[in-house]
Amino acid sequence: MNGGGMPSDGTERGAGGPAEVASYEPVIGLEIHVQLRTRTKMFCSCPLSFGEPPNTHTCPVCLGLPGSLPVANAEAIHYGLMIGLAVGSELAPRSIFHRKNYFYPDLPKGYQISQYDEPLCSGGRLGEVRIHRVHLEEDAAKLTHVGSSGRIHGSDASVVDFNRGGTPLAEIVTEPDVRSAEQASEWLRLLRTTLRQLGVSDVNMEEGSLRCDANISIRPVGTTQLGTKTELKNMNSFRFIERGIRAEVARQEALLRAGETVTQETLHFDPRTEAITSLRSKEEAHDYRYFPEPDLPPVRITNEMLHRARTAMPELPAARETRFASVLGLNVESARLLSWRAELGDYFEAALDAGASMHPPAGAQPLANWISELTARHDGDDPADSKVTPQALATLVGLVGSKKLTQGGAKQVLDRLVAEGGDPAAIVDAESLGAVGGADELAPVVRAALEANPDVAAKLRDGDMKPIGVIVGYVMKETRGRADGGEVTAIVRAELGL
Amino acid sequence: MDVQEIIGLTAAQAIAAIERGDLDAVELFSAYRRRAEEDELGAFTWVAEHLPADMHADGPLRGVPLAVKDLFCTAGIPSQSGSKILEGYLPPYTATSVARLEHAGATIVGKTNQDEFAMGSSNENSAFGPVLNPWDRTRVPGGSSGGSAAAVAAGLAPWALGTDTGGSIRQPAALCGIVGLKPTYGTVSRYGMIAFASSLDQAGPLTRDVTDAALLYRHMVGTDPNDATAVGHPEEIRLPTAERLDGLRLGVPTELTSGEGLEPGVLAAFEATLETARGLGATIEECSLHSAPHALSAYYVIAPAEASSNLARFDGVRYGLRREADDLVSMYTGTRHDGFGAEVKRRILIGTYALSSGYYDAYYGRAQRVRTLIAREFASVFERCDLVVTPTSPGVAFELGAKTADPLAMYLNDSFTVPMSLAGIPAISIPCGLSEDLPVGFQLAGPAFSENRILDAAHALERAIGFDGSPARTRTGATS
Ligand SMILES: [Zn+2]
Numbered sequence: 001m002n003g004g005g006m007p008s009d010g011t012e013r014g015a016g017g018p019a020e021v022a023s024y025e026p027v028i029g030l031e032i033h034v035q036l037r038t039r040t041k042m043f044c045s046c047p048l049s050f051g052e053p054p055n056t057h058t059c060p061v062c063l064g065l066p067g068s069l070p071v072a073n074a075e076a077i078h079y080g081l082m083i084g085l086a087v088g089s090e091l092a093p094r095s096i097f098h099r100k101n102y103f104y105p106d107l108p109k110g111y112q113i114s115q116y117d118e119p120l121c122s123g124g125r126l127g128e129v130r131i132h133r134v135h136l137e138e139d140a141a142k143l144t145h146v147g148s149s150g151r152i153h154g155s156d157a158s159v160v161d162f163n164r165g166g167t168p169l170a171e172i173v174t175e176p177d178v179r180s181a182e183q184a185s186e187w188l189r190l191l192r193t194t195l196r197q198l199g200v201s202d203v204n205m206e207e208g209s210l211r212c213d214a215n216i217s218i219r220p221v222g223t224t225q226l227g228t229k230t231e232l233k234n235m236n237s238f239r240f241i242e243r244g245i246r247a248e249v250a251r252q253e254a255l256l257r258a259g260e261t262v263t264q265e266t267l268h269f270d271p272r273t274e275a276i277t278s279l280r281s282k283e284e285a286h287d288y289r290y291f292p293e294p295d296l297p298p299v300r301i302t303n304e305m306l307h308r309a310r311t312a313m314p315e316l317p318a319a320r321e322t323r324f325a326s327v328l329g330l331n332v333e334s335a336r337l338l339s340w341r342a343e344l345g346d347y348f349e350a351a352l353d354a355g356a357s358m359h360p361p362a363g364a365q366p367l368a369n370w371i372s373e374l375t376a377r378h379d380g381d382d383p384a385d386s387k388v389t390p391q392a393l394a395t396l397v398g399l400v401g402s403k404k405l406t407q408g409g410a411k412q413v414l415d416r417l418v419a420e421g422g423d424p425a426a427i428v429d430a431e432s433l434g435a436v437g438g439a440d441e442l443a444p445v446v447r448a449a450l451e452a453n454p455d456v457a458a459k460l461r462d463g464d465m466k467p468i469g470v471i472v473g474y475v476m477k478e479t480r481g482r483a484d485g486g487e488v489t490a491i492v493r494a495e496l497g498l
Numbered sequence: 499m500d501v502q503e504i505i506g507l508t509a510a511q512a513i514a515a516i517e518r519g520d521l522d523a524v525e526l527f528s529a530y531r532r533r534a535e536e537d538e539l540g541a542f543t544w545v546a547e548h549l550p551a552d553m554h555a556d557g558p559l560r561g562v563p564l565a566v567k568d569l570f571c572t573a574g575i576p577s578q579s580g581s582k583i584l585e586g587y588l589p590p591y592t593a594t595s596v597a598r599l600e601h602a603g604a605t606i607v608g609k610t611n612q613d614e615f616a617m618g619s620s621n622e623n624s625a626f627g628p629v630l631n632p633w634d635r636t637r638v639p640g641g642s643s644g645g646s647a648a649a650v651a652a653g654l655a656p657w658a659l660g661t662d663t664g665g666s667i668r669q670p671a672a673l674c675g676i677v678g679l680k681p682t683y684g685t686v687s688r689y690g691m692i693a694f695a696s697s698l699d700q701a702g703p704l705t706r707d708v709t710d711a712a713l714l715y716r717h718m719v720g721t722d723p724n725d726a727t728a729v730g731h732p733e734e735i736r737l738p739t740a741e742r743l744d745g746l747r748l749g750v751p752t753e754l755t756s757g758e759g760l761e762p763g764v765l766a767a768f769e770a771t772l773e774t775a776r777g778l779g780a781t782i783e784e785c786s787l788h789s790a791p792h793a794l795s796a797y798y799v800i801a802p803a804e805a806s807s808n809l810a811r812f813d814g815v816r817y818g819l820r821r822e823a824d825d826l827v828s829m830y831t832g833t834r835h836d837g838f839g840a841e842v843k844r845r846i847l848i849g850t851y852a853l854s855s856g857y858y859d860a861y862y863g864r865a866q867r868v869r870t871l872i873a874r875e876f877a878s879v880f881e882r883c884d885l886v887v888t889p890t891s892p893g894v895a896f897e898l899g900a901k902t903a904d905p906l907a908m909y910l911n912d913s914f915t916v917p918m919s920l921a922g923i924p925a926i927s928i929p930c931g932l933s934e935d936l937p938v939g940f941q942l943a944g945p946a947f948s949e950n951r952i953l954d955a956a957h958a959l960e961r962a963i964g965f966d967g968s969p970a971r972t973r974t975g976a977t978s
Contacts, residue, residue, distance in 0.1 A: 060589075061724075063816060064811045065590070065817070066571065066579070066811070068689070068724075069688060069726070071723065103810065105813075109811045110810020111810060289807070289853035291803060291858070
C-alpha cells in the first residue's frame, strides 16, 4: 500500500508535484451486509423481528446470558450457499466461525460470531465486479441514544433493543473493481435484484436489511498502485451511496491536489449536510482478537446441502438477460435493463403474457421500449405500482403494431393511462386518437398541403425532395399526429405523379 | 433408619432402599437438607429451604438429593459461579445436564462453592469464601469443584455435579477421598454451564463410589439441540460389575510419573495400587507421552484465552453487578474491577495477551499445536495400552493459604489431569490410599468414549483397594 496516498513518483514531477496529475480515478470496493430472511435468528430459535415491541424476541442465547450457547442456523447456511452459487463462488466444504471480540452494549456476549479466514464462499463475480468472499455472521442489537448528541458519548442514556441482535447476516465483500459512484449504485441494484430473486432477503435499504460500506481510494489515471483507502460506513440508500462516494472522492482529490495525504480511517457520511466525519482512525483501530469459536463445530457442506441449494436456485438476472436477448430478441440495453431491474422484467413478462395479440419476438422489443416510456412517466421504481396494467400496455403496443395507432397517438394514450388508468382502446375511441390512414382519408389533406405551399410543391415536382418535411408536418398538424409519415410521403409522390 | 445409617448409604444403595420400602425419599432429602444447612465447611452457597414441589420421585433416581456446582444455571436458584460479579444472579433457565438429572428423579439439595469461574485448584478463589477439607479442616479440598467434593466426602450430599476443565473434578475428588469422573468432551451438554474454557469444560459426577459415578453419568449423557458440540455417547453407560482386570494393559507414562514434584507418599500409594492391579490380572507397562511436559503451558494459554472472551459478557449492562458511572467505559471498568477476583483478572490478562494481534501464533497457535500433538500421542499409546494410569495430583491436600501467593505452584497441581483435558478423553479419579492421613487419588484415562471400560476397571480396583471414606463423614462435617 502507498502509505502517503500520493503517487510514489510524485517528487520527480517537478515544481508542481502531484498537483500536476491530470485526473484521478476512484478505486472502490464494497462491503454489503444482507439480513437473511430466515425463520429464526442465526444462533438461536427466536423468530426474526419486524417492528415488534423492543426486547420481545429474545432468549438466553441472543441476550448473551451466562451459560448459553450458539447453534448455527441451517437455513442461513442454505441461503449463504445460494448466494455463493449465484455469484459463482467456490463453496468451502468446511468453513469455521470465529469470535470477533470487542466491548459495546449492542453486543451482549462481548464478541460477534463471524466467519474470518475460512468463509463459506470465496471468489466469484457479479456483473463486472469480482466477489472476494461471502460469509455468515450475526447482527448486533439496536442502540438508541437518548439526548442531544445522538451518539453514545454525551447522550443522557442509551437503550438497547435485542430484537435485532442475532439476525443472520451475509457479508458480501467485493474486489476493488468499482470505478465510480454511479457504477457502485448501479451494481448494488444488480446485487439487490439478485438477492431478491434468490428470496434470501427483503433487501430493503431503508429498513436496514441491505447495508453498504465502501472502501475508497483514488489514484492517478494510468497508474496501478492503490492509494490509501478510507472506509465510508453504513449508507442506507442508493442515492446516499452515490452522493457519499462522490463526496469522499472529491475530498481525497482535494487533499492530494493540495499536496496533503489521505489518512486511513473510518468515515461517516451525513446525507443531510453532505459532511464526512471521522469515526475512528487506524491508530485507534480495534484488535478484535479473532479466534475459532469453540462453541461451534466447523460447518461441513454435504452433497445433500449442495443439491438442495442448487435445486432452490431461481432464474438470476444474468440468465434472464441471456434469455431476453436470445429467445425474445431484445437489444442489449433492453435485455440488461429488464433483467437487472427485476420489477421491470416482471412487468415486461406479465405484459407479454397478457398480450395475446403480440407475437414474440416481434412484439417484445416494442413492448420493452414502451416500458421505458412508462417508467419515464411514472413516479416510482416499479411500473406495477402505476395505474397502467400490464394488460393495458400490451393492448397499447398491439394497437401500434397493427397500425391502428401511431407512435404519437400512442404517447398521448399513455399519458392518459398514467394519469387515470383505463382501457387504451376506449381512450382511442373516445378521444378520436385512432390512426388516419389510406389514400381516401389522407389524399385530401395532402392536396390541401400542396395547395397551401405552392413553392414547395414546385420544388418537389422538379425532383428536389428536401422540403417534403414541410408537407408532412402540415399533414401531421392537421391530423393531430395520427398519420404515418411514410404513408404521407407515398401519397405526396402519387399526387405529384413522381 | 437413623441419620448415620442414611448417611452411610451410597446413592445407589439409597435408591435400592427406597425401592424396597426401607427408606422414604422425603426422609432422605430432609436428612441431607438439614446436614447441608448445618454445613461448617463452606461447601454450599445455597441450600434448599424445603422439598421442591416438582420432585420426580418416580424417576429412576427416586428423588435422591443432588448437590450442584454453583456454575450450573438453575432457574430461580442463585447461580453465581463463585463470583461477586454474579452475586445473587437468578437464571431464567436450567442447564440441560441438571434438567436431565431432575427429570430422572434427582432433587437439588444445594448449590456448591467453587473457585471463581472454575479458575483454581484449591477453592480459595471463591468470592464466597474458601471450602475446608473434611479430612483436615486446615487444608484445602482442591478445586475448582471443591464444594461438591467436600460435600460428598463429608456426607452433606450423597453425590454432586461438578465440572472439569483441567482437573476440576478429578483433583478435588482425589484430595477429598471420593470418586470423580471427567467424561469425554461432548458427551454431556454444556448448555447452562457458565463457561470458563469452552473447548475444555465438561460436566461430570463426584460420588462416593464408582457405581454412583456410572449411575449419575448415565443420566447426564446425550445430544442437545442447544449445544452444537454435544454428541452424546455411542454406548449405553452400564453399571460396572468387573471384579478382575485380567488381560487389561495399563500404561504408565514415564514423563508424568518420573518423580519430579511428586510427593513420596503419593508415589508410594500409586505404586501400591499398580501392584493391586497386577494382582487382579492387569499388565503394567511404561509408555510415553513426549509432549505431556508441555501440556500445562499449553493449557494455561488456551484456557485463559477462551476465558478472556467468555467473561467479556459480564459488563454490567444486562445482569449481575453494575458500578454506576458517568460514562460507559467507566461503568465497564468499575464493574469488572470490583466484580472479578485476582485470579480471574490474571487469566483475563493472560488470555487477552495470548490472542492479541502479533502474538496469536506464538501463543494461542502454538498451544493449539501442542494440544494436537498430545491428542495424537494419546491415540498412539492407546494402540498398545487399554488405559493410562497416573496419580491424580502430585500431592495430598495442602494447607489453606500455602500456595495462594504462588500461582505457578498452584498451577502444577493440574499437571497430571491437564493432558487428558487437552485430548478431550475421559478419566476418573478413585481414592487409592492415604498419605499423611490424607487421601491419594489414582487416575485412569482411556480413549474417547471408553467410559464403560474405565468404570469397570475403576470398579474392580475400588473393591480390591477397599478405601474407607467414613472418617470424613463421621469425625468432621456437619454437627448432627
Ligand atoms: Zn434468541
